[in-house]
Every structure is written in structure tokens, then in C-alpha cells.
Amino acid sequence: GQCALCRAPVPRGFIFNPEVVEQSTDEEKDEEEEEEESYKWYYEGRGGGWWEYDERTSEELESKFSSSSSSTPERQMELMIAGYIYIIDLDTMVQKRKVAQHIQRKIKRDRNISDKRGVAGDQVQQKQNR
DSSP states (O other): OOOOTTBBBBBGGGGOOOOOOOOOHHHHHHHHHHHHSSSEEEETTTTSSSOOOOOHHHHHHHHHHHHHOTTOOEEEEEEEEEEEEEEEEEETTTTEEEEEEEEEEEEEEEEEOEEEEETTTTEOOOOOOO
């Protein structure tokens, strides 16, 4: 199978033989908190709401965004996302499939938002009030 987040292959025995991860230190927790305060990238879903890009795509978007300015002529990039090539335009803040450019979705760069629908197509479970 494939990882729903990064689409990388998942080894067959992974479920039965997982890698044990050590508990994080206070320094790592501080880094995680700082990361939570950093910007993340989102795309608008077909039915509305915002979906967070997977980590790899967000890092590539942030790198391009940080290395260019509004006066930089080349603020477009092509990315492979879930098996499709998308054209990302950082000036108009839209993404479109390379083979179907008439279909566009808005994208945005924002802090961690509480109303995101999910990450890379994997829906977030809503907490129920009791």
C-alpha cells in the first residue's frame, strides 16, 4: 500500500513490526511548538473548506515563496501531488492541473488554522461535544 500523506510505499510488515519512536525531549517539544506557529499551506476543497498540503509539498511551496518576491518574474512552479502535475501560481494564489488548467483551486499560506478539513485528502476527525 501507500502512505496517505506522502504517497510513499508502506512495507507489508510495517503494521505488525512498527518502529518504536523515543519520547521527545523538552528541546524537541520547543521546536515542535515553534513549528506549529510557522506558516502552513492550504488548498480549497471542492465542497469548500481548507485542506492542508502534505509536509513535503508545504516545504517546497514555502521554499519557493521565501526565495522569491512579488517582483520576481518566475513565481510559478510545477509540483507532483498525488500522481498529478500541478501548476502553482504564487501571484494569483491558485493551483491547477497541468492537463486541465481551466480547473483552478485557491491556495493560501496561513498559520495553523482550526477549521481545516484534513491533510492531503485525509479527513480530520471532528471532536464530538458530550
